[in-house]
Amino acid sequence: xxxxxxxxxxxxxxxxxxxxxxxxxxxxxxxxxxxxxxxxxxxxxxxxxxxxxxxxxxxxxxxxxxxxxxxxxxxxxxxxxxxxxxxxxxxxxxxxxxxxxxxxxxxxxxxxxxxxxxxxxxxxxxxxxxxxxxxxxxxxxxxxxxxxxxxxxxxxxxxxxxxxxxxxxxxxxxxxxxxxxxxxxxxxxxxxxxxxxxxxxxxx
Amino acid sequence: xxxxxxxxxxxxxxxxxxxxxxxxxxxxxxxxxxxxxxxxxxxxxxxxxxxxxxxxxxxxxxxxxxxxxxxxxxxxxxxxxxxxxxxxxxxxxxxxxxxxxxxxxxxxxxxxxxxxxxxxxxxxxxxxxxxxxxxxxxxxxxxxxxxxxxxxxxxxxxxxxxxxxxxxxxxxxxxxxxxxxxxxxxxxxxxxxxxxxxxxxxxx
Amino acid sequence: xxxxxxxxxxxxxxxxxxxxxxxxxxxxxxxxxxxxxxxxxxxxxxxxxxxxxxxxxxxxxxxxxxxxxxxxxxxxxxxxxxxxxxxxxxxxxxxxxxxxxxxxxxxxxxxxxxxxxxxxxxxxxxxxxxxxxxxxxxxxxxxxxxxxxxxxxxxxxxxxxxxxxxxxxxxxxxxxxxxxxxxxxxxxxxxxxxxxxxxxxxxx
Numbered sequence: 001x002x003x004x005x006x007x008x009x010x011x012x013x014x015x016x017x018x019x020x021x022x023x024x025x026x027x028x029x030x031x032x033x034x035x036x037x038x039x040x041x042x043x044x045x046x047x048x049x050x051x052x053x054x055x056x057x058x059x060x061x062x063x064x065x066x067x068x069x070x071x072x073x074x075x076x077x078x079x080x081x082x083x084x085x086x087x088x089x090x091x092x093x094x095x096x097x098x099x100x101x102x103x104x105x106x107x108x109x110x111x112x113x114x115x116x117x118x119x120x121x122x123x124x125x126x127x128x129x130x131x132x133x134x135x136x137x138x139x140x141x142x143x144x145x146x147x148x149x150x151x152x153x154x155x156x157x158x159x160x161x162x163x164x165x166x167x168x169x170x171x172x173x174x175x176x177x178x179x180x181x182x183x184x185x186x187x188x189x190x191x192x193x194x195x196x197x198x199x200x201x202x203x204x
Numbered sequence: 205x206x207x208x209x210x211x212x213x214x215x216x217x218x219x220x221x222x223x224x225x226x227x228x229x230x231x232x233x234x235x236x237x238x239x240x241x242x243x244x245x246x247x248x249x250x251x252x253x254x255x256x257x258x259x260x261x262x263x264x265x266x267x268x269x270x271x272x273x274x275x276x277x278x279x280x281x282x283x284x285x286x287x288x289x290x291x292x293x294x295x296x297x298x299x300x301x302x303x304x305x306x307x308x309x310x311x312x313x314x315x316x317x318x319x320x321x322x323x324x325x326x327x328x329x330x331x332x333x334x335x336x337x338x339x340x341x342x343x344x345x346x347x348x349x350x351x352x353x354x355x356x357x358x359x360x361x362x363x364x365x366x367x368x369x370x371x372x373x374x375x376x377x378x379x380x381x382x383x384x385x386x387x388x389x390x391x392x393x394x395x396x397x398x399x400x401x402x403x404x405x406x407x408x
Numbered sequence: 409x410x411x412x413x414x415x416x417x418x419x420x421x422x423x424x425x426x427x428x429x430x431x432x433x434x435x436x437x438x439x440x441x442x443x444x445x446x447x448x449x450x451x452x453x454x455x456x457x458x459x460x461x462x463x464x465x466x467x468x469x470x471x472x473x474x475x476x477x478x479x480x481x482x483x484x485x486x487x488x489x490x491x492x493x494x495x496x497x498x499x500x501x502x503x504x505x506x507x508x509x510x511x512x513x514x515x516x517x518x519x520x521x522x523x524x525x526x527x528x529x530x531x532x533x534x535x536x537x538x539x540x541x542x543x544x545x546x547x548x549x550x551x552x553x554x555x556x557x558x559x560x561x562x563x564x565x566x567x568x569x570x571x572x573x574x575x576x577x578x579x580x581x582x583x584x585x586x587x588x589x590x591x592x593x594x595x596x597x598x599x600x601x602x603x604x605x606x607x608x609x610x611x612x
Contacts, residue, residue, distance in 0.1 A: 026348035029400030031355040035327060035347065046255065051454065051464050056255050059317070065324055113467070120473055123443060131544065136335065138344055140546055143443065144434035151439040196437030230552035233604030235559040239531060239551065250459065260459050263521070269528055340539065342548055 004103065004175065011099035012064055013071040015129050016041040018092040020075035021082060022137040030076050036136050037072030038065060041096075044128030048104050048121055052111065087190055093130050093142060094186040101126030101153050102178035105160055106171050115161040122157040123150070126182075148189035148196065156182030208307065208379065215303035216268055217275040219333050220245040222296040224279035225286060226341040234280050240340050241276030242269060245300075248332030252308050252325055256315065291394055297334050297346060298390040305330030305357050306382035309364055310375050319365040326361040327354070330386075352393035352400065360386030412511065412583065419507035420472055421479040423537050424449040426500040428483035429490060430545040438484055444544050445480030446473060449504075452536030456512050456529055460519065495598055501538050501550060502594040509534030509561050510586035513568055514579050523569040530565040531558070534590075556597035556604065564590030 019040030023033040042058050042065070049056045058064035075082065082088060104125035108118035127143060127150075134141040143149055160178030163169040169177075188194060223244030227237040246262050246269070253260045262268035279286065286292060308329035312322035331347060331354075338345040346353050364382030367373040373381075392398060427448030431441040450466050450473070457464045466472035483490065490496060512533035516526035535551060535558075542549040550557050568586030571577040577585075596602060 023348070026344075027350040028348045029350075029352065029355065031358050031400075032347050032353055035331070035354045035358075038324070039328070050254055050458055051467065053463065055257065059255065059321060062318065062320060065321070114470065116470060117467060117473070120446070124447070127443070135339055135543055136345055137348060140434075141544055143440050144431070144436045144545060146435040146437075148437065149440055150443045151437065154439050154443075196439075227552070230548075231554040232552045233554075233556065233559065235562050235604075236551050236557055239535070239558045239562075242528070243532070254458055259461065263459065263525060266522065266524060269525070339543055340549055341552060 004106070004172065007099050007179070008103055009063065009067050011096045011103070012041045012067050014092045015044075015096035015100070015133075016068040016071040017075045018089050018096065018130070019133050020072055020079070021089040021092065022133050022139055024079055024082070025139070026137050028137075030073070033076050034069050034072035036133060037075070038068040039136065040129045040133035041068035041071075042129070043132040044096075044100050044125045044130075045104070047128045048107070048125040051121065051124070052108070052113075054111070090142065090147075090190045091187060094183050094190065096129065097126040097153060097186065098156065098179040098181075098183035100129070101157055101182055102160055102175045105157050105178065106175045109164060109171055115165050119154070119157045119161055123153055126153050146193070146195050148186070148194050151196070152182050152185035152189060155185060208310070208376065211303050211383070212307060213267065213271050215300045215307070216245045216271050218296045219248075219300035219304070219337075220272040220275040221279045222293050222300065222334070223337045224276055224283070225293040225296065226337050226343055228283055228286070229343070230341055232341075234277070237280050238273050238276035240337060241279070242272040243340065244333045244337035245272035245275075246333070247336040248300075248304050248329045248334070249308070251332045252311070252329040255325065255328070256312070256317075258315070294346065294351075294394045295391060298387050298394065300333065301330040301357060301390065302360065302383040302385075302387035304333070305361055305386055306364055306379045309361050309382065310379045313368060313375055319369050323358070323361045323365055327357055330357050350397075350399050352390070352398050355400070356386050356389035356393060359389060412514070412580065415507050415587070416511060417471065417475050419504045419511070420449045420475050422500045423452075423504035423508070423541075424476040424479040425483045426497050426504065426538070427541045428480055428487070429497040429500065430541050430547055432487055432490070433547070434545050436545075438481070441484050442477050442480035444541060445483070446476040447544065448537045448541035449476035449479075450537070451540040452508050452533045452538070453512070455536040456515070456533040459529065459532070460516070460521075462519070498550065498555075498598045499595060502591050502598065504537065505534040505561060505594065506564065506587040506589075506591035508537070509565055509590055510568055510583045513565050513586065514583045517572060517579055523573050527562070527565045527569055531561055534561050554601070554603050556594070556602050559604070560590050560593035560597060563593060 016037040019037035020033050023036045045057050101122040105118045105122040108121050131141050156178045159181050160174045163174040220241040223241035224237050227240045249261050305326040309322045309326040312325050335345050360382045364378045367378040424445040427445035428441050431444045453465050509530040513526045513530040516529050539549050564586045568582045571582040
């Protein structure tokens with residue numbers, strides 16, 4: 001098991017837990033919540049693989065569904081300890097978004113897809129699972145929340161693409177830089193309620 | 205035409221009718237309602253086939269779209285007789301969910317996919333069409349309704365998988381047991397408002 | 409560059425602009441709005457290509473994402489001039505729907521798919537991007553709005569299919585007739601609030 005496989009499973013667990021947190025706001029029960037958790041965890045990567053026309057990543061490796069459903073059961077069991085009102089959902093989502101987004105760009109690079117398309121695929125993969133989660137549970141999608149959401153993803157993926165394309169950095173290191181950039185930027189946006197108007201040169 | 209083909213068409217008609225019932229709560233017209241009916245009827249199976257990377261089931265056989273749209277037109281015409289306030293939508297959904305879920309598990313088994321993944325694919329196939337229906341028509345998804353929804357599906361599919369894997373029951377009989385189990389369990393949950401807390405050993 | 413390629417890019421730009429208009433009703437920022445614009449613009453055609461099992465149209469040609477994101481940035485920049493309360497969104501959607509729907513039917517015809525399925529694929533392609541847009545931005549889908557929506561699409565695509573199948577008109581001319589029919593019918597429905605009850609022989 002290499003580092004990126006483990007990081008993928010970490011992202012899967014983070015997204016699954018975010019699915020449980022979203023589901024707790026509804027009248028859902030254990031198995032319903034676990035379905036939301038699993039679909040959230042594997043949704044973005046499934047869309048990515050369908051578009052890339054490669055085998056869906058979880059179909060030949062039972063670890064993904066296992067980690068997603070186990071995390072779902074554990075998070076549901078610990079629901080009294082999880083404060084659904086806090087920003088835990090947003091931070092867990094940020095972890096998943098950062099790792100799935102940068103991982104998708106790496107996968108596209110390995111397939112010989114141009115970096116600009118890799119960035120687009122990274123965005124789709126990053127936000128796909130969360131959009132399914134928010135639609136299933138009737139929440140406004142995080143994409144339309146006021147705090148910066150797409151901006152950190154696009155910025156981090158662009159940085160990762162530039163490091164690979166211009167400086168020739170190896171893909172793995174670039175992924176780590178990309179993922180850490182996305183997570184840090186997004187986490188700061190959540191914590192300090194950063195909005196576009198805060199960073200725009202010409203305030204609207 | 206074998207039994208399973210006919211059961212598939214029955215499930216298609218049931219899902220299509222549930223789409224019309226969902227659409228009647230909006231200001232939709234005939235053709236809009238028929239589009240909702242068709243997308244509801246073939247949505248789950250389409251997602252299943254995309255993930256399995258096999259040809260989408262309705263693309264080479266006109267019967268599916270024909271049955272779905274004809275059912276849509278008939279159900280729309282009979283809309284005054286259909287009481288949208290009753291549980292008809294939930295029972296029709298239960299029929300579709302039971303037959304599509306167990307049919308998807310059978311299809312996965314035939315493709316040599318592990319039973320655990322077959323159960324996951326069965327869940328996705330079963331709930332896919334209804335999720336599209338509820339999103340299109342602006343309803344809360346049945347998945348987050350308080351009555352047991354994912355539980356009957358997972359229980360019935362697990363029973364079906366165990367019968368195939370452990371007892372060596374032939375696939376067709378196992379499908380019938382799975383479908384009847386899911387429908388009966390779900391119908392009882394609708395009728396008697398069964399919730400997780402009713403069946404949990406340790407009530408929350 | 410042939411006429412149909414250019415018409416496709418026009419449809420892409422129209423859908424992207426409709427995505428920005430939908431996004432302006434939320435608290436979204438520039439990059440979030442551009443993501444909505446791009447997903448709206450390429451969503452329907454992506455679903456079409458996945459179902460047809462052909463390479464996703466934008467993956468090997470950077471023009472599509474470029475036009476979609478550039479239109480998104482321009483429309484977002486001009487947001488003070490765009491009156492989100494007007495029907496601009498509906499008319500832009502009508503342009504995209506007309507061109508993507510008739511283009512999808514043409515693509516299916518070229519692949520040897522029966523005309524009845526081509527009409528169904530045209531409908532799915534036409535409405536797919538808008539449904540994703542409306543779901544992302546929390547709007548009621550245009551499909552369930554009272555003005556005729558599915559009716560113009562189905563009518564125009566049926567006309568196009570009849571012209572190809574019965575009169576043997578060449579595909580390109582038929583596409584133009586189909587697209588103009590859909591747009592004109594839909595635009596009249598928006599302008600004059602045409603509803604099914606207005607055109608039904610037996611008023612309900």
